[in-house]
Amino acid sequence: MELLTLLIVLLVALGAGLGVQWLAMCHQPMPTYPQRAPFLGGGLPETHAWNRYHVRYYPMTLLLIAFEMEMMFMYPWAVVYVEQGMKAVMEMGMFLAILSVGIVYGWREGVFKWQ
């Protein structure tokens, strides 16, 4: 029953989305080629804007994942800590130390510098 409801909701959402686009396309003629050109203040592009470029925040995202992994392990660890006590603290300390090396390395390489 729940699956059927979900399916109906999905179909309605999809139908409404496509319907709105279809309605707009019915009333709107396709823009002309000069109108579709990128706006450059009267200038023209030589090539497509579709190109390969460097995502310069890439190392920062990797670092975010390192932090995220750390947090992911901490939730089950909190349960184990109640049973194991000091031993669990030592183990988590070692894990965090290894992760910190990665963060310190990233810092040295200038990962935190936004560009």
Next chain:
Amino acid sequence: MAVSWLSRLAARARVPVFPALGMHGDTILHRLALTPGIELVDSPRHASILLVAGGVPPDLHEALRRLHDQLPAPFATLWYRSSPLSELAGDLRVDDPEALPEALKRLHRELMSGRRDSSPRLLPDEPPNPWEGLGDDGHGGEGMMGGVPYGRPMAMNMHDDIRDGLTLDSLTVTLGPFLPVLPPGLGAKVTLQGDLVQSWVTQLAPYPIALENVFHEALQRPVPIAELELARARHHLQRLAFSLRLSGLEHLALVALRLSRGLNVESRVGRLHRRLTRCGFFRLTTAGRGRLEAGQARRVGGIAARAAGLEEDLRSRDAAYRRLGFTPVVQRGGDTNARWRQTLAEIDHSLQLAFRAEQEDLYSEMTEAVETPRGPWDDYRPEDASDILEDLLPGLEWDEALTTIASLDLAGVSEWPLEPLSETSLKDDEERQA
């Protein structure tokens, strides 16, 4: 039904105007920015009216046609102190600055209510290159990167990277002369690698700027120093407003414009300066970027020279200024940040000089030369220096490049003075705004 209801709503909205600036067209823009009911937009895609303000030289007509055709229908074109293109000879032309806001609003209402047809398209509806049915898959492409898929060639790896050796595809585009983020009239061929400016070739120099008449008069006869200094402060405030709008600080841009409009000898910029510091404008303008060498700074002259530590100011040769204890304000650094600090310091300095000069009723004494806001004007008027961008911009990121251009006053000075707008209408606008 629904459409007519929407049309009525659209007709009552603020008029989205995209300004295409011709010669001396920016003056009216400062006024329109403060006019209620008018919204100056940064892209033709958001506009329903193309306002061509000022005469457009014939060699830019083709660019103007391209711009005209980028507005979404329905749209109209209004020509302010400019001759319409031959294809649009029947378009509305307004020469009176006071009638312009009302003409824009009326045009918008007529357009939205369907009483006026949309402006015709001027360019043929053709792709930049024929592509349909051509190539391996009928989309114009050949192989991996060849051909003209959907009308344009693919970006290729043509230049070595100048930042960190990671060479990727470079994009080459022609920008301007109607790009609102550049000085009016400036056109350039720019190659970008991602957000990095790889090369910049200035193809069209910006239009010469018109200075207030008092600077022209100062070369003929002694003029009140207070008047001269207020005109200087107004020029700098208007440049500052342009840069603030570029930085996304539109509210502060309007504050600067309002200040420039009601400027008198008792005005002060301390409050504006503090607000700029608090909102991070000086940090936004990227300290250390766009640094001018001494030779370049001397060539640009004016604020750019003094921001680079050169104590060059013709006012120090004028006996009347010396009586006021004038010494040039200078900064060290010569970068974008130093130029804005210098601009704010000079506005403040000019207002103080104007206050004291008015109390003592002082007139300038040197008539063979005058220090204009753009730089020294002695035997020759300050000339266009936009070609220094070719050395200055490569290696900067796009936002740094734009803030650097905004911080430099590079256009030459026009031989014709600025035509003053009437004071009564300015006050009317201000009252309506209040």
